[in-house]
Amino acid sequence: MIPDEHGREDVMREAVSLTQRVELRFPGREDPVVLGFNDLGWLFVYPGRDAMYRFDDQGRLRRAYVEGLLYRTSGQTLAELTRQHEPITSDSDIRSQTILVRRDLTVDELDVFRMHTLELIEALHRSVHDATVIRQVPDDRSTGREQFAQGLKRVLDAKSFLAPAIVRRK
Template sequence: MARQEQDREDLMREATALYPRAELQVQHEIEPVFWGQKRSGQFSFYFGGDPVYQFDVQGHLRRAYLDGQLYRTQGATLARLKRTRTADSSTLERYDLTEAERAAVLNGMSDRFAKLLGQLEDPQAFQLTAFLADATEQELLVQIRAHINLVLQGATKLAPRIRGKR
């Protein structure tokens, strides 16, 4: 996630750490869906500016940005991080989600990705509007669908804890 909170309107140009990357207009989504992969194999999906999901190579959730809130894996649960800004600093206050709250976030994510996968199976329901890749459109769509399937297979699992600054 960016240090400066701003609109994520030009990810195709600015998300240089994500290659390959693609933007799709999907029938049930108001804003374009952006997908990108890091060199490490980690990948992200942006449904407009919110929600945003970032995954490890197994498709386990690392970070999310939902309803204006930042979430980060703690291994066994998710932490919601609230940014508090002053003139001199910016700090993150951490709240560990309860089991029920974590389940709600992961179930909502799973539902969204199941719907997205269904749309990508129907060539009339989406359009690949832009991409940067060393692959054909068809090969890229296969890769995006594979990542969605990884997310769906690991939807109840979280990536290992992301260590914060101490």
């Protein structure tokens, strides 16, 4: 699930594929943060209005959405995917199509992206136990927070920052 271009939807309500999810208010952060796990054990982090990070069960980054740009792992770097809207015209109709334009990050750009991502995850991990629970699914307050702390730690301890390349659908 990726936030749409016109603002963040209610992740807690819409992210039904995240069987465990929690919305937290962290000290010093304006926006609440949503953390969630899907059935595969992948960690999803929604740290604000227009950002999302998806990590596999080994803590490696698979996809991200940051500052209006989509990113996905290609195994060696991140592919930055930019949405471009182009009109399609025919004799009787004018429509629009969205095209994703791909650009691979350079080594330096990937290093900066990695540094910013890991700084965010470290900050969340450091203060997850001090955060206030706003909502939680399932609504069992005795579970979750420690599991999310472990998921964040798994990202920090991952041997590789990037997951293997995502196989492209044909």
